[in-house]
Amino acid sequence: MLFNSIHFLLFLPIVVIVFYCLPAKVRYLWLLAASYYFYAQWNPVYLLLILGCTVVTYVSALLIESRSRSKAVMAGTLIITLGALCYYKYTPMLLHLAETVLSWFRIDASRLQTMDILLPVGISFFTLQSIGYVIDVWRGDTKAEYNFFRFALFVSFFPQLVAGPIERSKNLLSQLYSVQKLSYENIRRGLLLVGYGLFLKVVIADRAAMIVNTVFEGLSEYTGLYVAIAAFFFAIQIYCDFYGYSVIAKGSALMLGIRLMDNFNAPYFSQSIKEYWSRWHISLSTWFRDYLYIPLGGNRKGKRRTQLNRLIVFAVSGLWHGAALSYMAWGILNALFQTGEDICKWLGAKWFPNRVPDKNRFSSRLFATLRSFILFDLAWILFRAGGIRPALLAFRSMFSTFNPFIFFDGSVFTLGVDKNYMAILMVSILILAIVDIQKYKGIDVVDRFFAQSPAFRLIAELSLVFGIALFGCYGEMYDVQQFIYFQF
Amino acid sequence: MMCSNSFTSSFKKFIPVLILVILIITVGKCLNYVYLDDYIDGSARNFWHNFYHYDRGIDSICIGSSHVQCDVDPQVLTDLSGREFYDMSTSALPQNGCYYLLREACREYDIKHVYLEMFYAVNICSEEDGTYVDRIESGRNFNWRNTDYMKPSLNRLLYKLSIGPVENYPEIFVPFIRYRSQLFDDGHFNYELIRHAMRAKRDPSYLNYGETDMPLRDGEMRLLKNGFQDSTITCGPDKFTLYPNVDLTRRKIGDTTKKYIEKIASFCKRNDIELTFFISPMHRLQTMSTVDYDAYHAQVAELAAELDVPFYDFNLAREEYLREIIRPENMIDPEHFNRYGAEKFSTLFWQVISSDPAEARNYFYNSFSEALEQSEPEVYGLWGLDFVENQDGGYDRINRIVSNHPEAFSYDVTILPDGIEAYAAEDLSAEGTFSFPLNGTGTILIKAQNKENGSIRELELPYKP
Incomplete structure (x- = not known):
């Protein structure tokens, strides 16, 4: 079910x-x-x-x-x-x-x-x-x-x-x-979460999946920005798919008066890979931290051992996701990214001891967020391509040509989602981004939603219901997509 | 006082929920209004309105697909029988639909006689990617359009639940969801569709359940109040070129379909209703294209015998009865009668169903092959069998001339492409198979000479890519 x-x-x-x-x-x-x-x-x-x-x-x-x-x-x-x-x-x-x-x-x-x-x-x-x-x-x-x-x-x-x-x-x-x-509060909050989770899954994730599947199932035919676009949408797909599931789970449990933990906390706004892993699949990350990383010694046994422990944890985490070397490689790559971040920080402090970057500056945060997102996204290719060889092919294809014209001649709309549905997808992603920015700032979005005027809430709730009804991928016309994480 | 305050505060809490629910229903209704495709569903809307407001009372119904709608004229049967007949049928209606329509008829009227049509296309499985799917599963849309305009009742709910699996409930229960893709037809916002639907729905004729400006077919058909689809369209020569796509040797009656036929039989038995199975006649060109029509007939005959229900297949009717009925001027296309054909067929229909079963047998041959064998040699039309790539990179269409006695004729076929000089088909085989390059439009002229008496039958059939 x-x-x-x-x-x-x-x-x-x-x-x-x-x-x-x-x-x-x-x-x-x-x-x-x-x-x-x-x-x-x-x-x-x-x-x-x-x-x-x-x-x-x-x-x-x-x-x-x-x-x-x-x-x-x-x-x-x-x-x-x-x-x-x-x-x-x-x-x-x-x-x-x-x-x-x-x-x-x-x-x-x-x-x-x-x-x-x-x-x-x-x-x-x-x-x-x-x-x-x-x-x-x-x-x-x-x-x-x-x-x-x-x-x-x-x-x-x-x-x-x-x-x-x-x-x-x-x-x-x-x-x-x-x-x-x-509790009336629990029921209405639960319903809102279930609705939002469904929106993430059937309006965003399953629509994005059409683009992703088109490109990754025909990797030999697509190059350059086509692959980059598919990688971008896979990042969106897997997030909305898994986050959507978690939100529905949380909402369903809340209706029964049970509060489940948050599994995601705006991960794509992270400014480093380390921060990303504290915001993505939180229940798994903390499980590995508490039951593997810390028993291995954590960061208490020197820098080298810390890096090794992290590498082991991420390799195991990769293997937990799937029985394939590509998943393990994905885990290791994420660990290496973090090691790279540590090295850069260490080198920065050593070579430019007087230049401390202002982390509160918008441009610095934007750059850090974009850099981190691009790095996760590259790692996601290993996850999606279905093997190390296809992933290498995807990397090669992505950098083999530069074809920005696909944004202007309509080619981008031939990947399984036409112009109108692409517009709906992008608007939906924008809504997701707005909600996630609030979360990233530490605001309880559900609280904030219920603090708005009744008219605003009604319009938002109606839009949610009819947005899903009209633009969701379900029913006879679509192959209902299973949640990605079910396979793990 | 405390209790009253607590009730007031609880009630206040639920006001927004109530408003939300009312708004969801209102917006949903608006979307149904905007989206519901009356090109297709207009007939269902009028049909149900006419049925619920039929002031003459109904005691006999013919249930089935468009064959019932077009072929059986209830007025003729009412005049001949003194009973009140009604065509309880909608296009391509599968057997679960027949079952629930029967129950609805019995809810509203005192039904005594039911004539259930057994047209092969609604009973046999569909072929989808090499697998066979019961028609009830593959033709959901023919059912769900019916349920939109039925009176709210448990029967309607059960009908809806029977249409598809749980996963299809959004489309079954919420009409606008079925048509939501039309908003972006052809990649652009389809404002025209919405504008047209809204304009048509404001039309006084539509509001009064009259004919709408959305034609059912060619603008020359109208749904009468007794469920009959009255048409004056006649079958043009273009209709005598078919692409056969139903092979009855491979496609059987589906299990779910069978289950509903059995439910109909047991419902009729329980309610003391006389049930009869029938198949209305079609042009031989159509029936012969099924490869082995007898295989299907045998399945229905077996089911009828099992259920102890009389069964009359008018495709097996003796030639002397069909000769004057199955003629181009009596037909809309090779499958359906127009007003004139329906009048003639309904008369024959009454003769058969009102006679003693033993006597009724005299109206029929034992099999369809016997019917073909016993009929005078005739050329019925052309089947476009296949397309093959030719040397010029274009396509040749392979055709076969259809006759009940192909060996009785010698053929002469001339292709007359529009704007190009006519030429004779060169590769014409003894069985009447030939091919020609299919580029553009034109006419195929077939001269079939009866070898025995030398008479010539000429057919002029237009073709297009």
Whole structure:
């Protein structure tokens, strides 16, 4: 069940209405049933997997607590949960690798490739969330949950089950205990967030996807600015796709009285790659920080070790995204960009000790933002191209010609989105930018929205509803696009 | 006092929500008004209005596609039978639509007799990229246009829910969403469409459910109050060149379609309604283009036998009954009758359905191939079979002359391109297959000489790229 499907738009109100009609004590059971139904829409068989993960981490946490932080239990839990994740996620890649290596020794291993393993949706998310919980119990940061069904809901809570945010037990599990009262504020805020998330997904991300798919699926035919445009729109697509999902998740949960963490905070206005990673997929970045980077030593063991730790974390993060070398390369490239930033800063301080740039100057901030955006965008090519070779082809094509005329002779409108829809897309991106600037400044956009005059709000809400209805990519004319992060 | 204050404050909170909902509905209605394509949907609007306001009462209905609309004249049947007939049909209506239209008819009137049309094109699966899709799934638009103007009821809701999967509900329930792409037709803002729709909808004729200035077809058809599509159009020679695209040997009746036919039968049984299946006759050129019409007929006959429903396929009617009906002057095109054809066919239709089933059998051959075999040798028209690239880089069109007894004729074909000298088709085979370069327009003159009696049948068929 996709968030941008009618199925979900029917499912959510039913869940919310029944939730508030039930006695507070049993509401979590209803949410658990709804979450399992939600997940079963992809493949009911994989409910066993999520149930297995729940049982293992539930029992492990209890054992860890009762046996005073048993290392053996902790290790066993990691082996089982990460083993399942690796089996589903990395077996095809490892088999391919094995086949390649064996072929060097002229051993026919083509039969290895016949293993057909379907990646369960959301496995990377609920596995990390469960592991995070067990580690927290092991560290003594949180207490083990004794109510199995409540814990099962923590693992499978449907708004964030398949693509995050990867919640911490401290935040989510504790909220599952509190009595959620029906709140007008929560409902209207939740609805606004769901609406905005849908706008990001079906009006911006899926429209941008048409341009991106046209160019990246015919890379040999496009050069120069065509590829640059596609790369730009991919940055927009993946952001609106994932941010849209997260906003819908947050809105849906809010309607149930549960506050999920923010997963994005205007990342494209970051002035450095480091800042970018503190604003992009925040729940994953902080998960890796707390459960990998810091245990590796973080930045406490010298500059070189800090760089190495970062490289390891980003390589693992890349591999977490997908079982391909291109994802790992994408992660490493992001780490190298940060190392580059550190070196530049260090060299700047060494060579020009008296020239301290004024970071508050608009031009400095603009330059830093543009530079950072261009760097992320180049890295995104590795992510989208579908392999290192296609990515290299894309880089080569992008810089092989300079063809600015495509903006003037209408060629830019032949990439799958005509002039009118391009105008709508650009206006929508402008709206996104305005909202993100507010967020970047630390303003609570939802608060600010509800502080506006009723007339303004009505016009904005109507525009949102009819903007989605008229210009959204859904229904018979379009192939409904799955959320990109579902594949991870 | 406290309670009253709390209620007032809660109510105040919901005022903006209420206003928003009212505004959403209002703007949605405005968009429906602006977008709804009355070129297509105008007939559905008038049809439902006429149906709900039919003051003579209805006891017999013919349900189906445009074949019912054009071929069965309810007035003729009413005059012959003394019953009140109504054409409960809209263009290309799939069987789920037939089912819900039947239920709607029974909600409004005391229906005793139902004649369900079984035209192959609405029953067989569509072919999409090599896979076969049930017509109910592939022809949703023929259903959803019907539901816009039905009275609000549970039946209407169930009809809407039957039209497509959940993912299509926006288009099914919100009409403007279906047509939203028209705003930017051909890459520019299509103001003309909106202007035209709004002008037409303000027209007094439209407001009074009369004929609109948006013609249904060629401006010579009008929907009568009894559901009949009255037309004086006659079938021109250009209509006797077809591109066959339905192969009934491969395309079967879909499972969902079958399920709805069964539901219709059981509904009729439950409500003590007499149900009859029928297929109205078409020009042989059309029927023969299906490759194996008997294969389809056998499927329907089997289903009818299973459901214990009488079935009359008028394509199998004896030549003496059809000879005077299936003529160009009685037809709009090879598939539909005009007013004159409908009058004649409706008379035959009544003769058959009012006779004893055993006696009714005498009106028909046992199969379509027998019907062709037993008919006098005739040349029906031309099929454009294929296009092949020629040596000059252009395209040749491969044609076949269609006859029930091809071996009975010798052919002489002359191509008369506009502005170029006429020439004879050189590669003419014994079966009447030939090709010619398709550049520009012109006429194909076919002279078919009956080998037995020497009579000559001449056909002059225009062609265009």
